[in-house]
Amino acid sequence: METPADLAAEDVLLFVNAAITSTGQREFHSESGLQQGSLEFLHEYTAVNYRDLYAAALALGINDHNAALIVLRLLSTARDATPEQRRTEGPLIARTLRRLPPHRVFHLFSALRRARVNNRRTRALMREWLEARPDPAFDAVKYRAAFKTAVRHAHLRPDRLPGAEGELGAFLFASGPTRPFRTPIFEHWRRAHFEQSSVYELPYTVAEGFAAAHGIDRSLFLERIAPRLTRSERLRLQRSAERAEAASVRLDAAALARMPLTRLASYTLSMPVEERAGRRAELTAALRSAARRVAGDRAGTWGKVAAVLDDSYSSSGSSEKRRRPLAVALACDFLLEALAGEYHRLWLTGRDDPLLASAGGATALGSRILDGLELAPERLIVVSDGWDNAPAGMASEVLRVWSTRLDPERRTAVVHLNPVYDAAGLEVRRLGRAVPTTGIRDAEDLPELVAFARFATGRGGMEELRSHLAARVDRYLGEDG
Numbered sequence: 001m002e003t004p005a006d007l008a009a010e011d012v013l014l015f016v017n018a019a020i021t022s023t024g025q026r027e028f029h030s031e032s033g034l035q036q037g038s039l040e041f042l043h044e045y046t047a048v049n050y051r052d053l054y055a056a057a058l059a060l061g062i063n064d065h066n067a068a069l070i071v072l073r074l075l076s077t078a079r080d081a082t083p084e085q086r087r088t089e090g091p092l093i094a095r096t097l098r099r100l101p102p103h104r105v106f107h108l109f110s111a112l113r114r115a116r117v118n119n120r121r122t123r124a125l126m127r128e129w130l131e132a133r134p135d136p137a138f139d140a141v142k143y144r145a146a147f148k149t150a151v152r153h154a155h156l157r158p159d160r161l162p163g164a165e166g167e168l169g170a171f172l173f174a175s176g177p178t179r180p181f182r183t184p185i186f187e188h189w190r191r192a193h194f195e196q197s198s199v200y201e202l203p204y205t206v207a208e209g210f211a212a213a214h215g216i217d218r219s220l221f222l223e224r225i226a227p228r229l230t231r232s233e234r235l236r237l238q239r240s241a242e243r244a245e246a247a248s249v250r251l252d253a254a255a256l257a258r259m260p261l262t263r264l265a266s267y268t269l270s271m272p273v274e275e276r277a278g279r280r281a282e283l284t285a286a287l288r289s290a291a292r293r294v295a296g297d298r299a300g301t302w303g304k305v306a307a308v309l310d311d312s313y314s315s316s317g318s319s320e321k322r323r324r325p326l327a328v329a330l331a332c333d334f335l336l337e338a339l340a341g342e343y344h345r346l347w348l349t350g351r352d353d354p355l356l357a358s359a360g361g362a363t364a365l366g367s368r369i370l371d372g373l374e375l376a377p378e379r380l381i382v383v384s385d386g387w388d389n390a391p392a393g394m395a396s397e398v399l400r401v402w403s404t405r406l407d408p409e410r411r412t413a414v415v416h417l418n419p420v421y422d423a424a425g426l427e428v429r430r431l432g433r434a435v436p437t438t439g440i441r442d443a444e445d446l447p448e449l450v451a452f453a454r455f456a457t458g459r460g461g462m463e464e465l466r467s468h469l470a471a472r473v474d475r476y477l478g479e480d481g
Contacts, residue, residue: 009462012053013455015046017428017439019057019066020449022421023321038423039066047073052085056469058092059476060452061445067096068108075122076115090121091477097129102139105129106146113153126154136161137183140168142203148172200224204233231255235267256286262442264290265331269323269357276355284355291334294444298339302379305340306372308365309333309347309354310384314420316359326359328419329383331443336381339447346372363387365431366394373402379413381450385420386429386437396432403434415453417446 158168188201315326388395416437418428436453
């Protein structure tokens with residue numbers, strides 16, 4: 001019989017899994033409206049009933065969308081927190097703001113202003129973040145409107161920020177033609193209004209608007225702006241541009257070697273299969289190198305591992321999250337290869353070359369799980385959205401019989417990692433009650449999530465869950481120290 005503590009632990013795990021996997025966008029099996037409504041309910045419920053654990057979720061590798069929502073809600077409801085909770089939340093929020101991409105933080109600051117959240121703690125956190133930015137002049141150009149909003153909302157005098165030769169205020173609040181600036185990037189911005197050559201000295205997102213205003217040919221613009229593109233901008237352009245355009249923004253070998261594992265997997269899958277085959281050695285080497293960086297000193301320590309990897313049609317994701325489930329599976333494949341002493345990959349379609357992965361076919365999880373169990377691995381990792389349909393329910397039955405009759409001593413540890421949030425069920429879809437299931441956003445979190453998964457089957461109680469979260473918070477806050 002479940003105790004209140006068990007139910008509380010289950011509530012928190014529901015929220016954590018949602019916060020890892022869902023971004024409120026459309027998924028293969030659910031529309032964005034349902035995703036957003038489901039996520040909003042879980043945020044409200046968890047924040048009201050388990051505020052300390054809600055804040056602690058910031059240390060659990062949740063995605064940026066939900067991290068920003070948590071910060072917004074904590075600051076919006078500061079009056080509901082006890083003094084002890086506020087002392088804990090402040091460092092967590094500050095650490096999270098430093099971790100988030102700048103555009104997320106500026107978007108959050110704008111949301112705080114719209115919500116009229118302007119308490120002393122909010123202003124102090126905003127000022128601390130703005131004052132710590134390494135290049136405020138660059139931020140002011142790239143995020144001008146949001147930067148201005150943040151400065152006003154935090155009651156901050158912009159010319160007291162470091163850098164920019166005291167010209168931030170003049171730049172941000174100029175309402176018409178201005179005199180020349182001493183700060184180079186501000187002067188490039190001023191001259192870009194009437195001089196095309198200055199366009200290429202600006203951040204890509206700003207330069208793009210000026211290029212359109214000047215009527216600059218798109219291909220020429222991409223070719224000349226390419227040296228200023230960030231890695232993320234190159235990746236987005238590679239995904240969306242026509243191939244004639246993409247050639248000028250293609251990532252070279254050095255850039256590939258620096259990419260995070262899951263992002264590299266997504267970039268790889270954005271290429272046509274023929275191009276992947278032609279760049280096989282380069283891409284495989286980059287993926288293995290990224291996987292080894294994540295594995296670190298755990299490389300080769302996991303013993304015999306079998307992985308069931310979902311490349312069925314539903315792994316194609318949605319128009320908003322294209323191929324995301326497949327990219328997570330591909331990244332997990334290379335990471336598990338690095339972690340294992342002996343590794344066996346089992347893609348649903350039977351492919352042997354993960355580099356050529358593509359989404360297609362039914363989700364025949366049951367038969368592939370059976371194949372994996374027959375190898376008698378120490379660990380069986382299943383990476384799938386959990387929509388077992390060929391035949392439906394076979395995976396759950398295979399795992400039930402295996403755990404109750406063939407392996408009651410749990411010699412094989414089975415963990416299901418699900419990259420897709422099931423909004424209708426308020427959770428990530430499970431394969432069965434006996435198998436721990438946890439959400440996964442990035443393959444880089446796989447080792448921690450496998451350790452965390454024991455809570456999903458009730459093997460760790462509420463007190464152990466609290467201890468685990470406290471340890472994660474301590475480590476999260478210590479990462480900057």
